[in-house]
Amino acid sequence: MRSNLRIGVVGATGAVGAITLDLLRERGYDAVRAFASARSAGSTLDGLTVEEATPETLGVGDLELCLFSVGTAASRELVPLAAAGGALCIDKSAAFRLQEGIPLVVPEVNGDRAHQNEGIVANPNCCSIPLAMTLAPIRDAVGLRRVRVATYQSASGAGAQAMDRLRRESSSDHDLRMDWEFDGVEFDEEEKIRAETRKILELPDLPVSATCVRVPVLVGHAEALWLETDTPLSSAEAREVLSEAPGLRIDEFPSPGKAVGVDEVLVGRIRRDTTVENGLALFVACDNLRKGAALNAIQIAELALRERSAA
Numbered sequence: 001m002r003s004n005l006r007i008g009v010v011g012a013t014g015a016v017g018a019i020t021l022d023l024l025r026e027r028g029y030d031a032v033r034a035f036a037s038a039r040s041a042g043s044t045l046d047g048l049t050v051e052e053a054t055p056e057t058l059g060v061g062d063l064e065l066c067l068f069s070v071g072t073a074a075s076r077e078l079v080p081l082a083a084a085g086g087a088l089c090i091d092k093s094a095a096f097r098l099q100e101g102i103p104l105v106v107p108e109v110n111g112d113r114a115h116q117n118e119g120i121v122a123n124p125n126c127c128s129i130p131l132a133m134t135l136a137p138i139r140d141a142v143g144l145r146r147v148r149v150a151t152y153q154s155a156s157g158a159g160a161q162a163m164d165r166l167r168r169e170s171s172s173d174h175d176l177r178m179d180w181e182f183d184g185v186e187f188d189e190e191e192k193i194r195a196e197t198r199k200i201l202e203l204p205d206l207p208v209s210a211t212c213v214r215v216p217v218l219v220g221h222a223e224a225l226w227l228e229t230d231t232p233l234s235s236a237e238a239r240e241v242l243s244e245a246p247g248l249r250i251d252e253f254p255s256p257g258k259a260v261g262v263d264e265v266l267v268g269r270i271r272r273d274t275t276v277e278n279g280l281a282l283f284v285a286c287d288n289l290r291k292g293a294a295l296n297a298i299q300i301a302e303l304a305l306r307e308r309s310a311a
């Protein structure tokens with residue numbers, strides 16, 4: 001992408017927005033504008049004056065790329081307007097992820113889908129991204145029959161306010177409860193992981209069973225995986241397959257702490273699960289704000305705009 005590409009970061013005052021601004025600066029993009037709600041309009045952020053995201057400010061055609069990290073309702077309203085104004089929109093909310101005709105992209109897995117857009121590309125959930133990156137090379141090597149995953153998700157996955165709350169609670173005698181995020185019978189997050197993984201991997205019937213838990217960690221999500229494959233794969237073969245996969249880094253004992261600030265997804269504890277036929281067990285950790293959100297979205301944009309200018 002051109003360094004002077006006119007980029008809008010929408011949700012710039014949030015947890016993902018902050019990392020998005022950092023990454024854009026690191027990569028040398030210098031025509032960036034920051035947008036958020038009316039609550040933050042007029043405040044200053046890294047030398048940028050925050051503008052209110054409205055149909056008028058986003059839809060008038062001034063922007064070439066919009067990176068959205070606002071909630072689902074705000075995305076539903078604003079993303080189509082920005083796209084109609086001519087900006088390529090990468091949306092990190094759940095608003096468009098499962099919508100037919102809108103690509104849901106992890107560049108290392110289905111990057112070829114990034115350019116098949118009509119102005120909107122969806123960025124997957126922060127647990128679906130590392131999961132799909134780990135599963136794709138195994139799918140390609142030996143086929144996937146079943147996936148079970150347990151997540152251990154940090155406070156930052158629930159946004160800047162949740163991070164503040166954890167900071168407050170951990171500096172007091174207050175019990176760390178972390179019981180305030182998910183609701184429903186099968187939690188929304190668990191259904192998202194199943195549906196998004198199926199869409200990204202293009203395996204619409206893949207059995208994916210997830211259990212999602214919030215843990216008192218500030219940044220970095222971890223996932224324990226149990227896979228059943230079509231044909232057997234030894235732990236040594238699995239390690240070789242995963243070590244060659246883009247965006248993954250083998251680490252004997254992945255942890256959220258090791259993953260923070262790292263672009264790659266850490267994969268380790270690779271072992272046979274001998275309790276089932278062709279079973280494999282793994283542990284994964286990922287910076288949810290970086291590869292789980294901001295970085296993945298920027299990589300999508302770089303890919304889509306490269307394809308667009310090449311077309």
Ligand SMILES: NC(=O)c1ccc[n+]([C@@H]2O[C@H](COP(=O)([O-])OP(=O)(O)OC[C@H]3O[C@@H](n4cnc5c(N)ncnc54)[C@H](OP(=O)(O)O)[C@@H]3O)[C@@H](O)[C@H]2O)c1
Pocket residue numbers: 010011012013014015016017035036037038039040041053068069070071072074092093094124125126156157158159160161288289292293
């Ligand atoms: N955190 C993660 O790990 C992660 C990973 C993947 C995807 N996501 C998704 O990314 C989105 C943002 O997550 P976050 O963690 O960054 O949340 P956050 O810290 O709560 O930040 C939300 C941002 O959205 C802005 N906003 C809220 N309502 C708005 C509106 N009506 N118009 C314009 N801006 C509005 C807020 O602005 P104000 O400051 O003005 O309120 C703030 O900048 C969510 O959809 C989330 O599901 C998050």
